[in-house]
Amino acid sequence: MSESRFPSSVYADRLSRAATHARDAGLDALVIGPGPDLDYLTGSRASTFERLLALVVPSSGDPWVVVPRLELAALRASAVGDLGIATRDWVDGDDPYGLALQGVSPRSALAVSDAVPALHLLPLADRNETVPVLATDVLRHLRMTKDDAEIDALRRAGAAIDRVHAQVSGFLAAGRTEREVAADITAAIVAEGHSHAEFVIVGSGPNGADPHHEVSDRVIEAGDVVVVDIGGPVAPGYFSDSTRTYVVGTPRDDVAERCAILERAQQAAVDVVRPGIEAQAVDAAARSVLAEAGLADAFIHRTGHGIGLSVHEEPYIVAGNSTVLTEGMAFSIEPGIYFSGEWGARIEDIVVVTADGCEAVNARPHGLTAV
Numbered sequence: 001m002s003e004s005r006f007p008s009s010v011y012a013d014r015l016s017r018a019a020t021h022a023r024d025a026g027l028d029a030l031v032i033g034p035g036p037d038l039d040y041l042t043g044s045r046a047s048t049f050e051r052l053l054a055l056v057v058p059s060s061g062d063p064w065v066v067v068p069r070l071e072l073a074a075l076r077a078s079a080v081g082d083l084g085i086a087t088r089d090w091v092d093g094d095d096p097y098g099l100a101l102q103g104v105s106p107r108s109a110l111a112v113s114d115a116v117p118a119l120h121l122l123p124l125a126d127r128n129e130t131v132p133v134l135a136t137d138v139l140r141h142l143r144m145t146k147d148d149a150e151i152d153a154l155r156r157a158g159a160a161i162d163r164v165h166a167q168v169s170g171f172l173a174a175g176r177t178e179r180e181v182a183a184d185i186t187a188a189i190v191a192e193g194h195s196h197a198e199f200v201i202v203g204s205g206p207n208g209a210d211p212h213h214e215v216s217d218r219v220i221e222a223g224d225v226v227v228v229d230i231g232g233p234v235a236p237g238y239f240s241d242s243t244r245t246y247v248v249g250t251p252r253d254d255v256a257e258r259c260a261i262l263e264r265a266q267q268a269a270v271d272v273v274r275p276g277i278e279a280q281a282v283d284a285a286a287r288s289v290l291a292e293a294g295l296a297d298a299f300i301h302r303t304g305h306g307i308g309l310s311v312h313e314e315p316y317i318v319a320g321n322s323t324v325l326t327e328g329m330a331f332s333i334e335p336g337i338y339f340s341g342e343w344g345a346r347i348e349d350i351v352v353v354t355a356d357g358c359e360a361v362n363a364r365p366h367g368l369t370a371v
Helices: 008-024 036-042 069-076 096-100 118-128 136-144 148-171 178-191 205-209 253-272 279-292
Strands: 029-032 054-058 064-068 086-090 110-112 199-204 225-231 242-247 304-306 313-317 330-333 336-339 343-346 349-353 358-360
Touching (some): 008 029, 008 054, 008 136, 136 313, 148 225, 148 330, 199 205, 205 336, 242 343, 253 336, 253 349
Parallel strands (some): 064 086
Antiparallel strands (some): 054 064, 304 313, 304 330, 349 358
């Protein structure tokens, strides 16, 4: 078995549950293109755009894959090969859409993953004589609740990014640029077990007030508050994502006070997580602490997002989301405060819902760290 994926039994169970969910939704088949959904169901990261590659999961019967012969070897190296899933390979000049829907009755209720481009969606619709729907509602229920193997992967990713944050104080110093610090962090992310750095945000001083700032050539100055938000995938492809806030030297009193309030807001959100509550209740818990301190307007984004094979996936921890939390869901809790033109701060952990609360996969100190 490749270290980049789970045992084949894990994928067999997922495929079975996908078929059951499709049947329960009144669908005849799912058509899954390359991307996180295909990875989730088969462990395959095969990638193609102009040539159709798709896993077809009927609601009843065995699944199959239509695949360009160019990609056949890579696909068979995944759980597709171990599980004996039928492969229908094709070469340029063949009709891959006919192969994909061979055995599927015309005008069947098909659902396609959201990674299937219009380039392939339209020919599939033409062959099926009806436009498919999105498979998002079916697949989200599978991917949103993590199994034991996934939770272990998230723990490994969380520990790996914690080891990187433990080194950040040594990278930050007045006189260095954000880009120089980011280069050191990027190297550490790989050295600590990630396949690559998916994102590195080093937001110093006024740049920290932009939640989506990445890096720049700004020179870090004494007294700067610095937001460091970093993450990447750890085999078998599950992501880390953790933010801590640092200060170069001694923080001003108002900075220290507001960061302490932010720390309480983040903890308040963690404390309410448990099965049976709605996702929006977690957002409300963080937001209420900041609002009581007069910082409501400084919190300008949702409290969190799901994580797994994608950095951002469901459930989203945001006002208006009535999704009920269940054991095994994994998401970030990352309230932030931002003061345009001045500074910003954010604290982020990944948590997994347990039977009676939640488990944080990150364990670094949450408070403002002076370097």
